[in-house]
Amino acid sequence: MEYILSFVLLMIGLYCVTTKxxxxxxxxxxxxxxxxxxxxxxLIGYRQGGIAPIRTPDMSLAxxxxxxxxxxxxxxxxxxxxxxxxxxxxxxxxxxxxYERYGTFDIxxxxxxKG
Amino acid sequence: xxxxxxxxxxxxxxxxxxxxxxxxxxxxxxxxxxxxxxSLAFLFLKAPDIAITQVVVEVLTLVVLVxxxxxxxxxxxxxMRGKIGLAFSLVVIxxxxxxxxxxxxxxxxxxxxxxxxxxxxSGFFLKEGLxxxxxxxxxxxxxxxxxxxxxxxxxxxxxASLLGALAILRRPSHKKRGAKDKEERIK
Numbered sequence: 001m002e003y004i005l006s007f008v009l010l011m012i013g014l015y016c017v018t019t020k021x022x023x024x025x026x027x028x029x030x031x032x033x034x035x036x037x038x039x040x041x042x043l044i045g046y047r048q049g050g051i052a053p054i055r056t057p058d059m060s061l062a063x064x065x066x067x068x069x070x071x072x073x074x075x076x077x078x079x080x081x082x083x084x085x086x087x088x089x090x091x092x093x094x095x096x097x098x099y100e101r102y103g104t105f106d107i108x109x110x111x112x113x114k115g
Numbered sequence: 116x117x118x119x120x121x122x123x124x125x126x127x128x129x130x131x132x133x134x135x136x137x138x139x140x141x142x143x144x145x146x147x148x149x150x151x152x153x154s155l156a157f158l159f160l161k162a163p164d165i166a167i168t169q170v171v172v173e174v175l176t177l178v179v180l181v182x183x184x185x186x187x188x189x190x191x192x193x194x195m196r197g198k199i200g201l202a203f204s205l206v207v208i209x210x211x212x213x214x215x216x217x218x219x220x221x222x223x224x225x226x227x228x229x230x231x232x233x234x235x236x237s238g239f240f241l242k243e244g245l246x247x248x249x250x251x252x253x254x255x256x257x258x259x260x261x262x263x264x265x266x267x268x269x270x271x272x273x274x275a276s277l278l279g280a281l282a283i284l285r286r287p288s289h290k291k292r293g294a295k296d297k298e299e300r301i302k
Contacts, residue, residue, distance in 0.1 A: 002225045005123040007215065009130055011208050016134040018204035024139050024183055028146045031176065032130045035153045038169075039126075042160050045237075048226030052161040053253040055245055065241055068253070069161045070230045072237045075257035078168050079269040085172045086276030092183045093280040099183075105139075 002043050009036035023095045023105045027088065034084040038077045045070030122156045139184045147177040164254045 013036060016029030046069055053071040055064050095105065102110050126149050133145035154169035229235040240257055250256035258266055 002119060002123060003219060003222060005120070005127060007212075007219075008127055009123070011212065012127065012130045012134055014208060014211070015204060016130075018207065019201050020134070022139070024180070025134070025142065027180070027183075028133055028142055031146055032133065032149065035126070035149060038165075039123075039153055039156060042157060042162055042165065043225065044222070045228050045230070046160045046226060047228055047231060050161050052163055053241065054163075055251045055253070061242065065238065068241055070228045070235065070237045071240055071244075071253040071257055072235070074162045074165055074254045075262060076265070077162075077165050078254070078258060079265055081165065081168050081172050082269055083272050085175060086273045088176055089179055089280045090276045090283075092179050093283045095183050097283050 003040065006036050006040040006043060009039070021106050021108055023098065023107060026107075027091050027095065030091070031084070031088060034080075038080055038084075041073040041077050041080075045073040119156060119159055122152055122159070126152050126156075140181070143177065143180045143184055146180070147173065150176065162254075164252070 010033055013029045013031075013033030016032060017026050020026055020029065047067070049067065050069040051067045053068045053074070055068075098110060099105060104110065129145050129149040129152065133142045133149065136142050136145065150169065150173035154166045154173060157163075157166040157169055223229060223232070230237045230241075240253055240261060244253040244256040244261075245251060248256040248260040250260070
């Protein structure tokens with residue numbers, strides 16, 4: 001159920017990217033897809049009734065191993081979130097530049113104006 | 116119903132609003148709401164480090180996106196691509212769903228990760244993380260010790276993309292522009 005809902009989120013992002021004409025909407029769609037994929041990776045690593053992978057002094061190793069959630073997807077998703085922000089900043093700066101040059105966000109009009 | 120399912124349903128609703136609303140600023144605000152719900156979901160999925168990172172990145176994302184929409188005159192969207200484009204994208208979505216269906220059957224059920232079946236490398240990290248790196252937080256010990264090269268690559272990508280953004284947004288200096296004007300006047 002949880003996996004299917006995050007897949008639905010991914011598909012909404014894809015729909016937004018492929019059908020909208022506005023550049024900002026396309027960037028928003030990319031952002032939604034990124035959320036969906038990050039969330040999916042964390043959902044895979046979740047353990048029912050689990051604890052965060054932080055070991056306090058009063059925890060024995062057996063208890064920690066028995067209940068901790070998967071730490072590897074978490075470490076990779078931190079990287080992925082930051083890279084997603086880099087992509088967003090670059091694409092938004094391109095969109096701002098395109099707007100200054102052509103005065104529109106509409107990709108069809110941009111195509112008509114040049115090239 | 117479980118709480119995480121409620122959060123996911125809210126996310127889907129927010130994403131639909133962001134995709135379908137005509138006002139660009141409302142779309143940006145809706146996507147910001149989705150991002151904050153994502154960070155709340157991370158908190159409930161026992162991933163506090165990611166929740167913090169997501170909040171920080173989300174605030175920056177909202178600022179950047181609002182900058183893209185706010186100062187411009189056109190704030191509403193009209194129309195979509197033609198009928199053919201819409202039909203094509205729906206076909207692509209259906210095809211991807213069909214292609215993804217076998218993988219859903221392969222997935223372990225929610226709440227029982229590969230880690231609990233002893234098939235994952237994460238068990239090693241959990242067991243040895245504190246002893247080898249001295250970090251009680253296993254996520255941090257993976258991020259900054261076992262997989263340090265990934266983190267260096269991430270920092271490189273972030274730096275390169277911000278440099279690229281600066282290079283795109285930089286205006287040509289006034290002196291140069293003045294010189295060009297003068298040349299044109301002479302001609």
